Amino acid sequence: MTKPQSSMINGFDAAKVASLPAHERALVERRQFLLGPSYRLFYKEPLHLVRGEGVWLYDQNGKPYLDAYNNVPSVGHCHPRVVEAVSRQAATLNTHTRYLDDALLDYSERLLATLPAELSRVMYTCSGSEAVDLALRIACFHTGGTGIIITENAYHGTTRTTAEISPSLGEAMPLGQHVVTVPAPDTYRRAEADIGEAMARDVRAAIAFLTRRGIKPAAFIADGIFSTDGIFSEPAGFLQKTLDAVHAAGALYIADEVQPGFGRLGDGMWGFARHGIVPDIAVMGKPMGNGMPIAAAAMKPAVQEEFGQKIRYFNTFGANHVSIAAASAVLSVIGDEDLVDNAKRSGAAMLAGLRSLQECDERIGDVRGSGLFIGVEFVKDRTTREPNGTLASDVINDMRRRGVLISAAGPAGNILKIRPPLPFSTENAGHFLDVLGSVLSDLP
Structure with a gap:
C-alpha cells in the first residue's frame, strides 16, 4: 500500500498543530501562514534545530541529536575547513563564470580526476534539480529523442521537468507524457535469480x-542505490546489462549521484562505479559543497559538444567563487580524512549490527545497503513480506525522541533510510544500534 498522495513519508500532520507546545505551535502556524501548505516538516513532533557540529544537531534547549539521515552536509555539519574557506572567499570575491578564474578550473580538474577518463567535461548549476534538468536537456538534444525511463518510485528533483520524472512526489504530481516507469531492482521481493537481467528486460x-508510440528514447536515469525506491545496491555490477540496453536503443545513461556520490557507498567516489559502468552523464548535487548552492553534470565530450556549440548555457551564480571554495574544501576533507574508507568501515559495522538485530526480531524483513547508505525493511510477516509502514514510523519517531534522527523510504514508507554525514564513526554506529535496539524492545 502506498502513502496517500497528500502525505509525506515521516511527515508532520499539520492538522495536529494544536497538540504542540506553545512555542512550536506558534512557529508552525507562522510557517504555514508565510510559506503555505507545500512546505512539510519531519516527525510527529517537529524539531526546532539551532546548531550543528560534525554528526550532531542541537535543538533550542541544547539537546543533542545524532544525525543519521542528512547527506547534504557530507563532511559533517559546519566543518571548520569548509566554514573557513567560505568565509575567506566571501570576504574576497563572489561573482559568476563569465570572467576568467583559476579556482573554477583548478576545482574542475580535481573533480574530473575522480571520475572515469571518459567523463571529461563538467557544467555547473546551483542544485541537483538543476543539474538533472540540464542533463535531460542535453540528452534530448543529443539523441533527438524525448522518452525518459525511470524507476517506479524515483526522485530526481523539483523543477517542472525533474518533478515529472519523480513519482515519489505523489500522484498529484503527474508524470511527463513521454516518461515510462520500470520496477525497481528489488532483490527482497522480486523472485528473479538475475536481477540485472530482470531490470534490463524491463528497460x-x-x-x-x-518506440511503438513514435517516441524516441532519450535517456534512462537512476541513482546507483535506488534510494527512494527502497535502497537496493546488490549485487554489485547488475546495472551493466541495463546500460547495454539503453545504448542499444541510442539513448543515454544518466547516473544521478546526488545521494550516492562523493564516497557515500564506501566503494570509491561514485555509486555507478560499484557496477563497473561509465554513464554518459553523471549529475551531482549540494553534498559536493556541504550544503552550499553548487551542483554539476559531468559528461562525455561527444555528448556535450554540439549542444555547447549551438546552445548558450549560463547559470547566473552556478559555480560562483564562494561555492567553488566550499566544494574544493569538501574534496580535500574527503581525501585528507579518509572519509570513503570511513564510510566503508562504519557502514560495515552498522550492517553487522543491524543483521544481528534482524536475527532476533521477526519484524525486520531485510537489511541492505552499502557504506553509509543503509535500508532496514519492516514487515508484518516474513512469509508474506507485507510492508509495515506503521512500525517504521513508530521507530523513527521514538528514535527522534531519544536523540537519533533517521527517516524512511519506499512506496509504503516501511524502510528505515539511514544516510548520515560521512564522518559518522563506528562509535556513532554503536550508539545508533543501542538506541534502535532499545526502541524495538519497547515497541510491541
Missing part, C-alpha cells in the same frame, strides 16, 4: 513501449 520493454 527493453519500456523502450519498446515508447
